[in-house]
Amino acid sequence: MSRIGKLPIHLPAGVTVSVNGENVVTVKGPKGELSQAVHPSIKVNVADSEVTFEIDEQNDAVEMKQKQAFHGLYRALVHNMVVGVSEGYVKKLELVGVGYRASNQGNLLELSLGYTHNIFIQLPKEIKVETKSERNQNPLIILESYDKQLLGQVCAKIRSFRMPEPYKGKGILFVGEQIRRKSGKSAGAK
Numbered sequence: 001m002s003r004i005g006k007l008p009i010h011l012p013a014g015v016t017v018s019v020n021g022e023n024v025v026t027v028k029g030p031k032g033e034l035s036q037a038v039h040p041s042i043k044v045n046v047a048d049s050e051v052t053f054e055i056d057e058q059n060d061a062v063e064m065k066q067k068q069a070f071h072g073l074y075r076a077l078v079h080n081m082v083v084g085v086s087e088g089y090v091k092k093l094e095l096v097g098v099g100y101r102a103s104n105q106g107n108l109l110e111l112s113l114g115y116t117h118n119i120f121i122q123l124p125k126e127i128k129v130e131t132k133s134e135r136n137q138n139p140l141i142i143l144e145s146y147d148k149q150l151l152g153q154v155c156a157k158i159r160s161f162r163m164p165e166p167y168k169g170k171g172i173l174f175v176g177e178q179i180r181r182k183s184g185k186s187a188g189a190k
Helices: 064-086 148-160
Strands: 016-019 024-028 033-037 042-047 050-055 089-096 101-105 108-112 119-122 128-132 140-145 171-174
Touching (some): 024 064, 033 064, 042 064, 050 064, 064 148, 089 148, 101 128, 140 148
Antiparallel strands (some): 016 024, 101 108, 108 119, 128 140
16 A cells, blocks of 8 residues: 555645545635546545545456555645645746846736747636846746646746756746756866
């Protein structure tokens, strides 16, 4: 059995979890509603204010090792959904580089990253975006959502426009991220 899968999920006040006949778990909370299909080899039990996951021993279509992997996976996914609809998730991206700028009008994000043109990204309605540009500090993009998976995908997409590079440290970084720096050609020419 999975160590993660055995842990029960405690539901905070205002969060409800329901499971329909097709093994689809729906989590509703103050910030929104999320759904996740669960593999048939995993049983989801909702009792009082706890959600537990069990491996279905009768279902022999999947081998035991795969069932154990599913056990931990679906418990983690549902836990992320519960935290998302109750508290939400926030990711902060920092633009490091001369002339790099970010601005937004609603959910339309405009990035100026040193290319000949500005990049416009229409973000999903589930994500709230805020940009900060203060003097003598790198511009910040603050993304907030109740869907952790969608938030991670959007951050990866934004980051892909200017990945951090190891020589000058320029690019789009998560706040607090450390880039492993390389010395370049001049260090080895002695």
